[in-house]
Amino acid sequence: MSRPARSSSGDSPAVAVVGGGAVGVTAAADLAARGASVTLYERGDLGAGSSGRAAGVLYDAYAEDVDAALAARAMERFRAIDRSLPGFEFTPCPYVIAVRDGDPDADAVPAMVDRMRSHGRDVSLVTPDALGDRFPVATDDLAVAAVAEGAGWCDPASYVAAMGRRARREGVAVETETAVSLTGDAAELRIEADGGSGAETREFDAVVVAAGAHTADVLADVGVAVPVVPYRVQALTTGVAYDGPMVYDASAGVYLRPRPTGLLAGDGTEPVAADPDDYERGGDDWFVDSVTETLRERVDAVSGGELNSERAWAGLCTATPDGDPLVGPVGRAGSLFVAAGWQGHGFMRAPAVGEHVAEGVLASLDGTDADSESPWIDPFDPDRFDGGEAFEITEGMSVEGRIGEKR
Ligand SMILES: Cc1cc2nc3c(=O)[nH]c(=O)nc-3n(C[C@H](O)[C@H](O)[C@H](O)COP(=O)(O)OP(=O)(O)OC[C@H]3O[C@@H](n4cnc5c(N)ncnc54)[C@H](O)[C@@H]3O)c2cc1C
Incomplete structure (x- = not known):
């Protein structure tokens, strides 16, 4: 079936969003809420990509100004969505960043905390003794820690599902089980969609590519190269009861959080490029062993007993050369946009x-982004790269990555 005619009418621009993860589904709902005529394409079910495999650790403890502002807004919305969207629950929970004795990153923590506080984030530097007095975690081997109070956790799949329902209510046409590819040029950008009702080609005023680990492949269809490289990370769950804070043991590179029936822990970053169509989705034995060791050292409830991992799994994150995402217009003026490269x-x-x-x-489509009040965030400009740069994949949560002096 072919439907080449532009589907916009009147003042309502037709926008396609490619990718039904947390980013795409939120963008689709928010575009529709602002009057756009939106079609959301997802090759599987909503949340089938990384969002459905994420740990749901949420915090606003960022040192860079743009990151801190974005995170503050995200946390504000998670709380509001908890109140307004049935099926989604945000659980407030402090987030601890802990650095061990002998780890050179310990020296950087006070400055990191100062920068977070300068952006209004409720983060404090604490001694290991004070941390141990407040929480059921081992602190004897720590040099220093920071506690971010405005944090929490949620079930990521429930967020995508609730936001998907909101998107439909706002009028978004949600096309699941529909893989798309892009064709055409700047003047006539087209989507070829292959879904349940067969193949069809459609033209849109704008296309937003939020295809997670497949982003570079989708954009390559129309000759746009972006350095967004997938890499594998892992997580596990266990039934051990834990009612402490979320902890990032920066020296071990392991994070953990409570969950209703136990504890979730992760990292296991593999700093090599992964194939989004062919990667190992189960957790590795080495990952389970190394996380088990860290949990024994860090969590009072685990130290004496068995961990008994219930489930271990892997998913993909996406790296960029400078660790910042690509968000905004890309490649061709006005009609093609990207939102990807989140480094975890x-x-x-x-x-x-x-x-x-x-x-x-919407500002780009109506031309109001051309003035000095561009809505886009400069450090996230997708065109800051050629697309062909070679770079090392680094883990996104490290203290070094958070210190925030790169911009
Ligand atoms: C184990 C693990 C733990 C994590 N923990 C956290 C955490 O605690 N906090 C955090 O912030 N982040 C975490 N992350 C990272 C987080 O999952 C991602 O950054 C986030 O989910 C990215 O969302 P997204 O919408 O950009 O991508 P995705 O959720 O991957 O969505 C992209 C979608 O695009 C679809 N798609 C791809 N190609 C096409 C196509 N051609 N046509 C149609 N659809 C297409 C895919 O099927 C997919 O559903 C974790 C990741 C993993 C793997």
């Missing part, structure tokens, strides 16, 4: 990024 922090930023993308796309 895409889910927690999705409520703010989706809103930002919706406002930016």
Whole structure:
């Protein structure tokens, strides 16, 4: 079936969003809420990509000004969505960044905390003794810690499902089980969609590519190269009861959070490029062993007993050369946009990024982004790269990555 005619009418621009993860589904709902005629394409079910495999750790403890503002807005929206969207629950929970004795990153923590506080984030530097007095975690081997109070956790799949329902209510046409490819040029950007009702080609005023680990492949269809490289990370759950804070043991590179029936822990970053169509989705034995060891050292409830991992799994994050995402117009003026490259922090930023993308796309379409009040965030400009650069994949949560002096 072919439907080449532009589907916009009157003042309502037709926008396609490619990718039904946390970012795409939020952008789609927010675009529709602002009057766009939106079609959301997802090759599987909503949340089938990284969002459905994420840990749901949410915090606003960022040292860079743009990151801190975006995270503050995201947390504000998670709380509001908890009140307004049935099926989604945000659980407030402090987030601890802990650095061990002998780890050179310990020296950087006070300055990191100062920068977070300078952006209004409720983060404090604490001694290991004070941390141990407050929480059921081992602190004897720590040099220093920071506690971010404005944090929390959620079930990421429930966010995508609830936001998907909101998108439908706002009038978004949600096409699941529909893989798309892009064709055409700047003047006539087209989507070839292959879904349940067969193949069809459609033209849109704007296309937003929020295809997670497949983003570079989708954009390559129309000759746009972006350095967004997938890499594998892992997580596990266990039934051990834990009612402490979320902890990032920066020296071990392991994070953990409570969950209703136990504890979730992760990292296991593999700093090599992964094939999004062919990667190992189960957790590795080495990952389970190394996380088990860290949990024994850190969590009082685990130290004496068995961990008994219930489930271990892997998913993909996406790296960029400078660790910042690509968000905004890309390749061709006005009609093609990208939102990807989260370096492990895409889910927690999705409520703010989706809103930002919706406002930016609509401003670009009506020409109001041409003045000095561009809605887009400069450090995230997709065109800051050629697309062909070679770079090392680094883990996104490290203290070094958070210190925030790169911009
Ligand atoms: C184990 C693990 C733990 C994590 N923990 C956290 C965490 O605690 N906090 C956090 O912030 N982040 C976390 N992340 C990272 C987080 O999952 C991602 O940054 C985030 O989910 C990215 O969302 P997205 O919408 O950009 O991408 P995705 O959720 O991957 O969505 C992209 C979608 O596009 C679809 N798609 C791809 N190609 C096409 C096509 N051609 N046509 C149609 N659809 C297409 C895919 O099927 C997919 O559903 C974790 C990731 C993993 C794997």
